[in-house]
Amino acid sequence: xxxxxxxxxxxxxxxxxxxxxxxxxxxxxxxxxxxxxxxxxxxxxxxxxxxxxxxxxxxxxxxxxxxxxxxxxxxxxxxxxxxxxxxxxxxxxxxxxxxxxxxxxxxxxxxxxxxxxxxxxxxxxxxxxxxxxxxxxxxxxxxxxxxxxxxxxxxxxxxxxxxxxxxxxxxxxxxxxxxxxxxxxxxxxxxxxxxxxxxxxxxxxxxxxxxxxxxxxxxxxxxxxxxxxxxxxxxxxxxxxxxxxxxxxxxxxxxxxxxxxxxxxxxxxxxxxxxxxxxxxxxxxxxxxxxxxxxxxxxxxxxxxxxxxxxxxxxxxxxxxxxxxxxxxxxxxxxxxxxxxxxxxxxxxxxxxxxxxxxxxxxxxxxxxxxxxxxxxxxxxxxxxxxxxxxxxxxxxxxxxxxxxxxxxxxxxxxxxxxxxxxxxxxxxx
Amino acid sequence: xxxxxxxxxxxxxxxxxxxxxxxxxxxxxxxxxxxxxxxxxxxxxxxxxxxxxxxxxxxxxxxxxxxxxxxxxxxxxxxxxxxxxxxxxxxxxxxxxxxxxxxxxxxxxxxxxxxxxxxxxxxxxxxxxxxxxxxxxxxxxxxxxxxxxxxxxxxxxxxxxxxxxxxxx
Numbered sequence: 001x002x003x004x005x006x007x008x009x010x011x012x013x014x015x016x017x018x019x020x021x022x023x024x025x026x027x028x029x030x031x032x033x034x035x036x037x038x039x040x041x042x043x044x045x046x047x048x049x050x051x052x053x054x055x056x057x058x059x060x061x062x063x064x065x066x067x068x069x070x071x072x073x074x075x076x077x078x079x080x081x082x083x084x085x086x087x088x089x090x091x092x093x094x095x096x097x098x099x100x101x102x103x104x105x106x107x108x109x110x111x112x113x114x115x116x117x118x119x120x121x122x123x124x125x126x127x128x129x130x131x132x133x134x135x136x137x138x139x140x141x142x143x144x145x146x147x148x149x150x151x152x153x154x155x156x157x158x159x160x161x162x163x164x165x166x167x168x169x170x171x172x173x174x175x176x177x178x179x180x181x182x183x184x185x186x187x188x189x190x191x192x193x194x195x196x197x198x199x200x201x202x203x204x205x206x207x208x209x210x211x212x213x214x215x216x217x218x219x220x221x222x223x224x225x226x227x228x229x230x231x232x233x234x235x236x237x238x239x240x241x242x243x244x245x246x247x248x249x250x251x252x253x254x255x256x257x258x259x260x261x262x263x264x265x266x267x268x269x270x271x272x273x274x275x276x277x278x279x280x281x282x283x284x285x286x287x288x289x290x291x292x293x294x295x296x297x298x299x300x301x302x303x304x305x306x307x308x309x310x311x312x313x314x315x316x317x318x319x320x321x322x323x324x325x326x327x328x329x330x331x332x333x334x335x336x337x338x339x340x341x342x343x344x345x346x347x348x349x350x351x352x353x354x355x356x357x358x359x360x361x362x363x364x365x366x367x368x369x370x371x372x373x374x375x376x377x378x379x380x381x382x383x384x385x386x387x388x389x390x391x392x393x394x395x396x397x398x399x400x401x402x403x404x405x406x407x408x409x410x411x412x413x414x415x416x417x418x419x420x421x422x423x424x425x426x427x428x429x430x
Numbered sequence: 431x432x433x434x435x436x437x438x439x440x441x442x443x444x445x446x447x448x449x450x451x452x453x454x455x456x457x458x459x460x461x462x463x464x465x466x467x468x469x470x471x472x473x474x475x476x477x478x479x480x481x482x483x484x485x486x487x488x489x490x491x492x493x494x495x496x497x498x499x500x501x502x503x504x505x506x507x508x509x510x511x512x513x514x515x516x517x518x519x520x521x522x523x524x525x526x527x528x529x530x531x532x533x534x535x536x537x538x539x540x541x542x543x544x545x546x547x548x549x550x551x552x553x554x555x556x557x558x559x560x561x562x563x564x565x566x567x568x569x570x571x572x573x574x575x576x577x578x579x580x581x582x583x584x585x586x587x588x589x590x591x592x593x594x595x596x597x598x599x
Contacts, residue, residue, distance in 0.1 A: 076453075088517045088557035126464070126501045127513070127558050129571040162451040167460055167499035170556055184459030184485075186498035202454055245519040245561030252562045287518055287557075317561070319519050333521045340555040343498075426526050428516055 003269075004231070004239035007215045008255040010100040017134055019141040022102040028147060030218035031109040035155040038221075043114035047217065049225030051237030056082050056173070056210030057286060057315040059236075059303045066115050066207055068197035075204040079112055079120035080182065083211045084166050084173040086125055087286035088337060089317025092241035093211035095253050097124070097131040100215070101138035105161065107214035109152055110221055112159050115207055119160050122211075123178050126167045136163055170341035174389045175208040177343065188345045189389035212241055233259030233302035240316050242301065247274040247322035256301065263297040266320060277322040281406075285314020287334050288394030290401035291321075311401075326424035327406040328413045331398060332360040333428055338395035349392035352383040356399055364427045368414035376403055433480035441469050445484070455485050459495055463502055472503035500554070508543045508550035510589050513568045516553050519561030528565045529553045531579045535586065548590060 010016035022028070034043055048063030069077055081104070085093040096104055108120050124132050139161050142148040152159045169187050171177040177187035179201050200206025216238060220228045228238040236258040242265055245251045249271030256265060262282065266272070273279050279294040284301075290311040292299070299309055306313045321330060339357035344350045356379055359372055380396035380403075387393075403410055412420040437445060448461045462484065466477045473496055482489040496502050503511075514532060516525050529540065532551055536544045543550040560566045563575020567582075574585055 085559050086557060089519055089561055090557070091559040091561055094559055125559070126499075127568060130573075160451075164451075164457075165461065165464055166501075167464065168501035168556070169499050181460065182457060183454065184456035184495065186495055202457075243561065245564060246522045251519075251564070283518070319522070319561070321522065325522065330518065330521075333516070333518050337517060337555045337557070425521065425524070428521060428526055428529075 003260075004255045004257050006219050006239050006255065007096060007100070007103065007212060008241060008253065010103070011095050011253070012099065016100050017102065017138055019102060019138070019145050019147070023145075027102055027218075028106055028109075028153065030221040031106045031113075031147075032153050034110045034113055034221050035153055035157060040114045040116060043110060043221065046220055046225035047114070050216075050220045050228035051225075051232060051235055052213065052216055052220060052228065053236055053303060054210055055212040055216075055240050055316065057087055057288075059313060062209060062213055065197065065209070066111070068195060069115055069205045069207060070198060073198075073205050076119065077115055077117045078201040078204055078206045079108065079115070079117045080175075080178065080201055080206055080208045081108065081120060081122040081211055081214055082173065082175065082178060082208055083122050083124040083128070083131075084178060085128070085211070085315075086170045086173045087288065087315040087317055088334070089243060089245055089283065089286050089319045090315040091243050091245075092253050092316060094128060094131050095241070096211050096215050097128070097135045099134075101135045102142070103215045103218060104135070104211055105138060105142050105147065107217035108161055109147075109159060110217040111207065111209065111214060113152075113157060117207065118158050120162070121182060121201070122161065122163045123172070123182055124163055124165055125172075126165050132163060132165060139163065169343075170337075171343040171389070171391060174391065177389065178208065179206065186343070188343055189391075191388055231257050233257075233300060233305070235304055236302040236313075243315075243317045244270045244320070245317070246320040247277070247324070248272065248320045249274055258302040259300045259305070261297070262299045262301055262318075265301065265318060266297060270320070273320065273322050275322070275324075277324055279320065280323045280325055281321040281327070283317075283319040283321070283398075285312045286317040287319070287337065288312075288390075288397060289314045290397045291405060293405055324421065324424060326419045326421045326427075327402055327409045328360065328363060328419070329424060329427040331402040332357070332364055334398045334402075335360050335395065336428065338391065342391060342395070346387035346389075346392065348383050348386040349395065352379050352392060353395045355379055356395065363410070363413050366417035368417075370414065372414060373403055373407065373410055433476045433483065435466070435470070435474065435477040435480040437465070438469060441465055456487060459485060459487070459492070460499075463492075463496060467502060472506055475504075500556075506543075508548055510549050510570055512549060512551035513558065514540075514551065514553045515558040515560065515564070515566050515568075516555050517557035517561070519557070520564040520566060523564035525553075525565040527579070528567065528577055528582065531582055532567075535582065549586065 015021040052062045172181040172187040176190035181187040254269040339353040342353040380399040383396040540553040566575035
């Protein structure tokens with residue numbers, strides 16, 4: 001059965017965020033088992049076997065990431081949980097922190113014990129005030145209930161968990177931008193190497209994992225890595241939360257096993273296309289993921305299948321566009337976002353995102369030139385692989401895919417100074 | 431240099447608690463700025479010096495961080511602050527209409543404060559992480575979604591208390 005409820009089963013349940021209720025349902029049993037019945041290396045081994053991958057967007061194998069932390073650095077190790085959920089189209093971590101904060105805390109304990117970490121920071125975006133309050137209250141309960149603190153669940157293992165609130169900057173979701181921000185600086189990403197696993201927060205070895213990734217750990221401990229791997233697809237273990245939005249009848253968060261068909265997500269869970277229109281395009285993994293045409297409904301939702309189709313599973317943010325959408329305007333909304341959020345550190349990104357935004361705006365205002373499409377594509381090409389972090393690439397990929405796959409719409413706009421879609425949603429800045 | 435800004439006794443205690451979370455003092459900068467804004471409604475220039483003194487930082491470092499992050503305000507806002515999400519999923523579901531309506535309703539453009547000082551608002555290009563309730567906005571701490579024009583009118587009505595003392599909040 002492709003639907004799953006590994007991390008979503010308590011969504012909507014008002015009681016689940018209470019420590020006593022969570023424990024009565026078997027909560028913190030996985031943490032207890034990890035602490036008292038397993039060696040740290042065994043935990044990492046199970047996570048490697050599980051094929052759990054980074055669900056913030058990059059999809060890096062979680063267990064392997066942990067093994068990059070040096071054994072004897074002589075420095076403290078840190079865990080930073082990335083809750084700076086800001087990739088356009090993504091809203092799943094909000095649900096975990098709002099409805100099931102103890103699952104996240106339990107996962108943090110498992111990770112910290114496996115890697116030898118005594119301090120964890122949850123970096124949560126500043127806009128998420130209510131989810132922050134929920135998580136803060138759950139952490140308080142956990143300290144009071146002996147789940148966190150000097151002796152975690154009675155074991156001679158100390159663990160502190162702190163929440164650090166961001167203040168409105170997309171770039172801080174990039175892991176080294178996040179570290180800079182946590183250290184009290186503007187979120188300018190760092191050159192890699194050294195990688196955060198070796199030189200991370202406060203120059204110490206640091207694991208950075210997404211909220212949902214961490215929240216899968218309790219189930220992996222309870223049921224084993226092989227069980228999790230088998231639930232999913234090749235090399236993408238278990239399930240994940242998909243954030244379905246845009247032109248569907250029932251937008252929302254749906255947990256499906258990896259490898260489930262796109263058509264099931266959009267038509268069964270999402271109820272099909274809004275106003276019973278035709279599907280035009282899907283952006284399958286947050287706005288950085290290259291857009292797919294309507295025939296993508298046959299694809300499987302896992303990291304490798306979408307990479308093979310020239311896009312990416314990314315953050316699980318699936319945005320659906322019906323045939324009412326003008327693709328020039330849609331791209332301009334996306335490109336305006338990246339121009340606004342480029343941190344300004346690297347020239348190709350700072351200048352490139354600005355030019356993409358301005359050229360698209362010029363086309364929409366009726367001042368498009370014949371050579372503009374080639375200019376857009378050439379800027380997008382020069383923006384890839386030429387900057388410190390991936391924001392530049394993330395801004396270039398949508399432009400490449402929109403202009404390539406829907407080129408006639410762009411040409412029509414330049415030629416006729418208007419849209420070839422009937423009654424489209426107006427452009428934002430016009 | 432001295433500064434006219436001071437934390438209330440409760441917030442000074444909260445600040446001490448913040449400091450204990452980090453091995454490096456500077457890491458307390460963002461939470462300290464959040465605390466200033468929670469107390470004062472925005473971060474006035476004199477508070478920059480206050481925070482710099484607290485954390486042993488040059489004031490220019492405080493300014494640099496303050497201006498990098500979009501949630502910090504450096505001037506007085508309305509009693510209630512509204513942020514309208516303009517990201518793709520919200521745009522697909524009518525964020526443009528929502529933005530136009532709010533501007534007409536409050537009779538001020540994005541970035542401004544209504545004449546009675548009750549509301550300030552801005553249209554933000556970054557996704558607020560609530561595409562399932564698009565189009566949406568954040569009013570103070572809460573998210574409101576699936577908004578038609580009438581919903582917005584009702585929402586604003588509910589927050590339209592007598593203008594004046596923010597202490598009453």
